[in-house]
Amino acid sequence: MLAQSLLAPELSSIAKLATTTKLAPDLREQLSQLYSSNQAWLKGWLNTKLGCSYRAADLMHDTFMRLLTREELIQVKEPKAFLTTVAKRVLIDHWRREQIEQAYQAALMQMPELYAPAPEEQYLFLESLLAIDKLLDGLPVVVKRAFLYFQLEGLKQHDIAEKLNISLSTVKRYLVQAGVQCYFAKQID
Amino acid sequence: MAMTNTAAITTNKADIPDAVARTAVEWLLAWQMADEPSHIWLQICQWRQANCIHEQAWQHIENINSQLACLAQSGTSHIAHQTISSPHTSRRQALKVLSVFIVVSGSSWLLARQQPWQHWTTDHYTGIGQQLRLTLEDGSEVFLNSSSAINIQFTATQRRIVLVKGEVYINSGKDNFGQSQFNNARPLVVEFAQGQAKPIGTRFAVRQFNNHCKVSVYQGKVQLQGSNVSHTVIVNAGKQRTFNVDNDGAEHYGASQSVSESEAAWTQGMIVASDMRLQDFLNELSRHKSGIIQCAPKVADLKVSGTYPLKQVDKVLQSLTAALPIKISTFSRYWLRVLPTND
Numbered sequence: 001m002l003a004q005s006l007l008a009p010e011l012s013s014i015a016k017l018a019t020t021t022k023l024a025p026d027l028r029e030q031l032s033q034l035y036s037s038n039q040a041w042l043k044g045w046l047n048t049k050l051g052c053s054y055r056a057a058d059l060m061h062d063t064f065m066r067l068l069t070r071e072e073l074i075q076v077k078e079p080k081a082f083l084t085t086v087a088k089r090v091l092i093d094h095w096r097r098e099q100i101e102q103a104y105q106a107a108l109m110q111m112p113e114l115y116a117p118a119p120e121e122q123y124l125f126l127e128s129l130l131a132i133d134k135l136l137d138g139l140p141v142v143v144k145r146a147f148l149y150f151q152l153e154g155l156k157q158h159d160i161a162e163k164l165n166i167s168l169s170t171v172k173r174y175l176v177q178a179g180v181q182c183y184f185a186k187q188i189d
Numbered sequence: 190m191a192m193t194n195t196a197a198i199t200t201n202k203a204d205i206p207d208a209v210a211r212t213a214v215e216w217l218l219a220w221q222m223a224d225e226p227s228h229i230w231l232q233i234c235q236w237r238q239a240n241c242i243h244e245q246a247w248q249h250i251e252n253i254n255s256q257l258a259c260l261a262q263s264g265t266s267h268i269a270h271q272t273i274s275s276p277h278t279s280r281r282q283a284l285k286v287l288s289v290f291i292v293v294s295g296s297s298w299l300l301a302r303q304q305p306w307q308h309w310t311t312d313h314y315t316g317i318g319q320q321l322r323l324t325l326e327d328g329s330e331v332f333l334n335s336s337s338a339i340n341i342q343f344t345a346t347q348r349r350i351v352l353v354k355g356e357v358y359i360n361s362g363k364d365n366f367g368q369s370q371f372n373n374a375r376p377l378v379v380e381f382a383q384g385q386a387k388p389i390g391t392r393f394a395v396r397q398f399n400n401h402c403k404v405s406v407y408q409g410k411v412q413l414q415g416s417n418v419s420h421t422v423i424v425n426a427g428k429q430r431t432f433n434v435d436n437d438g439a440e441h442y443g444a445s446q447s448v449s450e451s452e453a454a455w456t457q458g459m460i461v462a463s464d465m466r467l468q469d470f471l472n473e474l475s476r477h478k479s480g481i482i483q484c485a486p487k488v489a490d491l492k493v494s495g496t497y498p499l500k501q502v503d504k505v506l507q508s509l510t511a512a513l514p515i516k517i518s519t520f521s522r523y524w525l526r527v528l529p530t531n532d
Binding site: 051098100101102103104105107108117119124125128129131132133135136141144145148149150151152153154157172175176179180182183184185186 | 202203205207210211213214215217218221222246249250253254256257259260261265266267268269270271272273274316318479480481483518524
């Protein structure tokens with residue numbers, strides 16, 4: 001039981017998944033077919049990347065879960081290439097989650113012992129962390145930090161300028177840049 | 190992956206025009222920075238009412254701000270800040286590297302712990318849970334422990350092994366190349382971040398930590414030298430010594446301590462514990478498994494004895510729950526917590 005994740009759906013097939021989700025019948029059919037003809041090699045492919053068959057099975061489910069939540073028809077001329085692309089993103093998220101969990105754990109260790117959030121709180125906190133981390137991905141670290149100082153820690157523009165050793169107008173520019181990406185997934189120059 | 194329950198958003202983020210997105214963010218900032226926010230708030234309300242796209246844009250912002258608020262509560266904001274802005278490789282970079290690597294080989298690079306990229310330029314490396322055994326051209330036997338990396342640089346005058354991270358165990362061979370050409374064996378040197386070790390016909394291990402290094406000698410002796418200190422120390426068989434660099438840059442050798450052969454049991458794929466603290470045991474074990482194994486302070490001092498296989502960390506943990514008053518709680522697939530049974 002140790003290797004099981006809180007997130008991994010304990011469902012035996014994608015068909016079962018599809019019936020529990022509100023899906024158009026044709027999409028459900030399409031997914032079931034995609035699943036039954038591709039799950040074996042996809043699991044094998046993930047296994048070569050991860051070296052662990054349990055984890056590969058978990059991530060294969062995550063891959064199909066991602067298709068389920070897209071709620072759109074999947075145009076698949078080359079299912080292997082398509083699934084590999086989605087699975088790659090799942091792998092990277094998985095790896096990033098591992099990094100974030102470790103960074104969070106390291107940060108917790110530095111806190112006084114009195115601060116010990118309950119597992120559920122830690123879990124929700126981690127989920128939000130991952131979501132925000134993903135939204136800020138790709139921004140330069142200094143831009144991220146300006147945004148986090150301002151929106152998370154409530155520091156004043158002036159203090160951020162001092163902490164990051166940048167000018168007031170640069171702080172403002174970074175906040176707009178990070179905001180546009182974080183709230184709207186858009187890049188500006 | 191977190192669920193959002195703001196149902197009113199009908200326009201996709203991507204469909205908000207760039208100019209509207211930017212204006213919305215500028216309004217938000219103006220409001221947050223204002224000395225008299227209520228005045229700005231009125232203007233924002235007018236702007237939102239002027240066009241339904243403006244309203245949609247504002248809802249995207251509020252939606253994500255509620256998630257930020259979850260991170261910002263009760264003194265946890267700097268943890269969030271520290272975690273998100275910790276130096277790491279971005280998704281985009283990872284995707285690029287992943288595409289390249291899939292062509293090159295199918296190894297489990299994703300399991301590498303802190304800096305997966307660091308290994309790429311090294312001659313030999315292992316992921317978490319992997320070990321590697323090599324025989325070098327001089328006959329030396331080299332074992333790489335879990336999550337370790339070395340470079341091997343053999344030249345006409347020197348046999349150099351650079352420990353980039355982790356732990357290496359060496360059973361040094363007799364160098365014939367040097368003897369035939371220069372009538373003198375080439376010295377073997379193991380370099381690490383803080384200095385180097387020169388063995389004299391010996392079996393020994395070098396382990397790299399963040400700011401120190403530990404040399405354990407099982408046979409023969411090793412001369413240990415920090416990179417910025419003039420004097421060297423000799424480590425004899427059955428002894429181990431550390432070399433530390435303080436935060437202020439001061440370097441010093443640790444005291445000589447005994448080491449038993451069981452510390453090198455990892456070269457046989459085993460961990461040998463004899464009255465070992467549970468915390469220390471779990472620390473060792475966690476080197477061979479991805480993720481975190483956390484130990485509650487109440488059980489940290491329980492004693493563990495026995496010989497355990499490193500290849501089956503999960504099974505080892507399970508067997509511990511039978512032998513000790515502990516239970517294991519799984520927080521996520523990378524995060525195990527060892528707790529007292531009655532907790």
